[in-house]
Amino acid sequence: MCRLSVNINKIALIRNSRGANLPDLCQLAKDCQEFGAQGITVHPRPDERHIRFSDLSELKEVISTEFNIEGYPSDYFIKKVLEIKPHQVTLVPDSPDALTSTTGWDTNLHQELLKKIVGNLKDKGIRVSLFLNPDPTLIESAQRTGTDRIELYTGGYAYNYGIDMSQAITPHIQTANAAIEAHLGLNAGHDLNLDNLEFYYNQIPELLEVSIGHSIICDALYFGLQNTIAMYLNKLQ
Numbered sequence: 001m002c003r004l005s006v007n008i009n010k011i012a013l014i015r016n017s018r019g020a021n022l023p024d025l026c027q028l029a030k031d032c033q034e035f036g037a038q039g040i041t042v043h044p045r046p047d048e049r050h051i052r053f054s055d056l057s058e059l060k061e062v063i064s065t066e067f068n069i070e071g072y073p074s075d076y077f078i079k080k081v082l083e084i085k086p087h088q089v090t091l092v093p094d095s096p097d098a099l100t101s102t103t104g105w106d107t108n109l110h111q112e113l114l115k116k117i118v119g120n121l122k123d124k125g126i127r128v129s130l131f132l133n134p135d136p137t138l139i140e141s142a143q144r145t146g147t148d149r150i151e152l153y154t155g156g157y158a159y160n161y162g163i164d165m166s167q168a169i170t171p172h173i174q175t176a177n178a179a180i181e182a183h184l185g186l187n188a189g190h191d192l193n194l195d196n197l198e199f200y201y202n203q204i205p206e207l208l209e210v211s212i213g214h215s216i217i218c219d220a221l222y223f224g225l226q227n228t229i230a231m232y233l234n235k236l237q
């Protein structure tokens with residue numbers, strides 16, 4: 001089974017634009033789960049322009065599926081996730097001013113940093129996933145960090161899907177196979193949508209989780225949240 005984890009950053013962005021608690025992030029998280037989502041993802045960024053670090057403990061209370069917190073492992077981020085203890089932390093190499101994540105870790109260059117942080121999180125019982133570009137040569141060094149999983153960055157796949165889907169998926173299949181051989185679990189995310197998700201899911205062996213935000217919220221404007229989640233779940237059958 002591949003879990004659909006709904007990234008609710010965009011909901012926080014709308015809430016923050018008016019100052020009050022509308023839409024209500026916790027209610028939205030509850031509703032996503034009620035509608036069938038098997039996880040909730042948030043990505044608090046240093047400027048807190050969408051998810052705020054103060055949202056995390058309230059979200060933890062209402063998430064009955066799987067709570068995934070993504071982010072750059074600054075000291076503050078690590079302190080907060082150790083307090084909250086979500087099911088999974090996905091480490092991304094974003095700079096503080098990044099608009100969105102656009103690349104994965106260089107697991108060779110950042111080996112020592114990642115090893116220390118992964119060990120720290122795992123000691124507290126938190127599963128760790130590393131955001132990684134689709135490149136099978138990174139798997140050996142990713143495995144050496146001690147991570148449980150990798151999350152394949154699917155931005156390039158999404159961009160190239162309409163041009164040549166077979167070429168777009170090839171490095172993902174190669175990296176997925178290397179990850180499976182190295183006993184690493186496999187997640188994926190970024191720019192997945194109703195057009196490109198089904199092919200990705202059918203081509204990638206042993207995909208455990210996709211985290212999807214932007215497209216789900218955009219589609220929900222037209223189809224409603226409940227229908228939209230059902231449509232995405234349908235692609236993962």
Ligand code: PXP
Pocket residue numbers: 007009043070090092100101131151188189190191192211212213214215
């Ligand atoms: N994975 C990571 C590491 C991300 O930073 C994001 C965006 O916050 C996503 C997945 C989800 O991407 P999208 O919003 O394009 O579905």
